Amino acid sequence: MASLKELRARIGSIKSTKKITSAMKMVAAAKLRRAQARAESARPYASAMRRMMAELAGATVGEEGGPLLLTGTGKDKIHLLVPLTSDRGLCGGFNASVHRLTERLIRRLQSEGKTVKLLPVGRRAISYFSREYSDLIVDKIMGIPGDVPFSVAEGLGVKINALLEAGEIDVCELVFNKFINAMSQVPQKQQLVPLVVEDAAETSAVADENKALYDFEPDEETLLFRLLPKNLQVQLYAALLETAAGENGARMTAMDNATRNAGRSIDSLSQVYNRTRQANITNELIEIISGAQAV
Template identity: 75%
Template sequence: MASLKELRARIGSIKSTRKITSAMKMVAAAKLRRAQVSAEAARPYAAAMRRMLGELAAATKGEEGAPRLLAGTGQDKVHLLIPITSDRGLCGGFNSNVHRLTLQTIKKLQAEGKTVKLLPVGRRALNFFNREHADLIVDKVIGFSGKDVPFSVASDLGDKVNALLEAGEIDVCTLVFNKFQNAMTQTPACLQLVPMVMDETSVNTGAASVKAEDAAQYEFEPDEATLLAMLLPRNLQVQIYASLLETAAGENGARMTAMDNATRNAGRTIDSLSKVYNRTRQTNITNELIEIISGAQAV
């Protein structure tokens, strides 16, 4: 049995830890509201971009020389996966869910004879895949997690993807990230960026897909090809940015939940140790009294 001194030290250590986890929970809760508003505001914009490009793509369907961001390279041999995680931990299974889904996707693609490349976003993804698949990493993006996500991060990442595509180094590009549902639920999802997927229901954008026969007829100015050349790189950046915002909101929600659970567990542990401390103290007092009484009777 531990001594009273050891029990006091352990209780004091857990109380200090509880203060830290409680503070982290409050900080995450404060950041969550702003991050959630940003993520929810970006969803309709990203969905509208995809619908608009769907209309443009339908108007140019069958024409030769379609942009690679829309139609891809015509092959399906080299896949670029972009797992998006946080830079920091202490957020439960938030990052490990992305790692697991990415590993499953890598295994599936390699079993089909595909070549897989990785572009980790977030320090946790970089550290994990440096251990598991360091030979597949072609680039990285870190250092933005925990802050307001600037659009420049998505812009730079979109430029990297576009450069790899134009150089013929990749054929397909897919994001792997956590889609924010609420503070307790973040769902890992895959979003194919290249070639662009028109069926929005397959990527959980929250917007209903539009049937070709029900689509409105538009006249485009300038022509469709020019608009696609202008809008496709922008759409790539918007889709990446929306995913980064989903990740930021999910990270804060997962951290708030994890720190709340840690604070509760620390409180229960303190209560349990306090009972042990009191019982041990009472036992020691009782033993001392017995020794005093026994000595007095012996005299």
């Protein structure tokens, strides 16, 4: 059995940890409100961009010489996976869920004879995949600021577009956690290249008789060449905002659980401490009484 000194030290240590986890929970909660508002504000804009691309793409789908971001290279051999994670830990299984989904995709694609490349975003993704799949990594992005500036998505979009134009990839898929609420973040994948026009069209489906007619100036093809890179950046930015909101939600939940567990541990150790202290006092009294009787 531990001594009273050891129990006091352990209780003091857990109390200090409880203060830290409680403070981290409050900080994550404050950040979550801002991150959630930004992620929810970006969703309609990203959805509108997909609908716009669906309207414009009808004129060029299937034609030769179309934008690579829309039509792809015409092959399905080389796949680029872009896992998005946080830069920091202490957020439960938030990052591990992206790792698992990405690994499943890697194994499935490799079993089909496809070549897989990785472009991890976030320190946790870089650290994990550098250990497990270092030979697949073609580039990496780390050190994402907490406010997630659009320049991060812009730079990532430029990297993906450069790989596509150089013929180094045929398909690009994004793996990230979609923010639902503070308790739930759902890992999912989204194909970025080539653009999945059918999915975008379904989200904006309306009755044919109610569809508006558009006049495009300049023509649809010119607009696509200009807007497709911007659409790629917008989809990446929306995913980065979802990741930021999910990270803070997961961290708030994890720190709340840690604080509760610390409180239960303190209560349990306090009971042990009190029982041990009472037993020591009883033993001392017995020794004193026994000594007095012996005299």
